[in-house]
Amino acid sequence: MNITIFSAKHYDRTFFDRTNTNDRHTLRYLEPRLNAETASLAEGADAVCAFVNDQLDEDTLRELAARGVKLILLRSAGFNHVDLAAATRQGLTVARVPAYSPHAVAEHTLALILTLNRQTHRAFNRVREHNFSLEGLIGFDLHQKTVGIIGTGTIGTAFASLLSGFGCRLLAYDPYPNDACKELGVDYVDLPTLLGASHIISLHCPLTPETHHLINAEALEQMRPGVMLINTSRGAIVDTRAVIQGLKNETIGYLGLDVYEEEEALFFEDQSEQIIHDDLFARLLTFPNVLITGHQGFFTREALSNIARITLANATAFESGQGTLHEVTLKRQSPA
Structure with a gap:
């Protein structure tokens, strides 16, 4: 699966590359945050990976869907930054990391x-x-x-x-x-x-x-x-x-x-x-x-490893139809 990772930092690349064994997924790292103006950078991607301050509103989701994106991978537990109703309308699946550490x-x-x-x-x-x-x-x-x-x-x-x-x-x-x-x-x-x-x-x-x-x-x-x-x-x-x-x-x-x-x-x-x-x-x-402090509560080696592992596992489950997909739907309005 081709995955474009927005808001990517050096540490994201380190832990995602380490987890992406056998290069099962093709990962592309982008520094800009995801919003309606930057969504065009996902051209050719099957999935995008977003962080907590990316904007996944209706305009952004519409742009992503128009470019063939099918899956939104959240490398976070929270999903209040995602318009789930708009994602449903655009035929986009949203998955998260329910627990990392x-x-x-x-x-x-x-x-x-x-x-x-x-x-x-x-x-x-x-x-x-x-x-x-x-x-x-x-x-x-x-x-x-x-x-x-x-x-x-x-x-x-x-x-x-x-x-x-x-x-x-x-x-x-x-x-x-x-x-x-x-x-x-x-x-x-x-x-x-x-x-x-x-x-x-x-x-x-x-x-x-x-x-x-x-x-x-x-x-x-x-x-x-x-x-x-x-x-x-x-x-x-x-x-x-x-x-x-x-x-x-x-x-x-x-x-x-x-x-x-x-x-x-x-x-x-x-x-x-x-x-x-x-x-x-x-x-x-x-x-x-x-x-x-600057939103660093999650920032441990163990947490970053789990975030990368579960995010890529979500991508694999979506692609193969096997394994656990931690999907977020309109029925689930708050993270556990």
């Missing part, structure tokens, strides 16, 4: 919590300047703190397992309670109870119409003062304007983000020589209690 994202979430709490990023810079003062670096014990987990799929469950080892009290909100979380001692509660009781709130739910701006001004009003808020799921779950106000009035004491609702114009590229025109993002960077 829940531990990768869960461990990155924990890294954000520990870094914000113990301020190791600030301490690192101080010591390099021979400043060994501890003023302003005080943290708190995670032991016996209440951690609220919104979304208890595979990633949320892996995160709960990590935090249980710290002796935290674990609360969760999810319309579909997970027995594995219950076995860890997680208590399922309604959302207002979780927001009001938690010292730390971590988001692990998919982006759907129901979860868009789930963390908004109303939600912030229900949180305890000085709460730590962590988002490693999807950026638009958080209303950035409301969160900035929460930082200003000190409702939010710590904010850790690996995703951002307007990240498409920023993340995965070197912007060090550019002026950032996103005023909200620039404002976030001014707060000393905000830590932002």
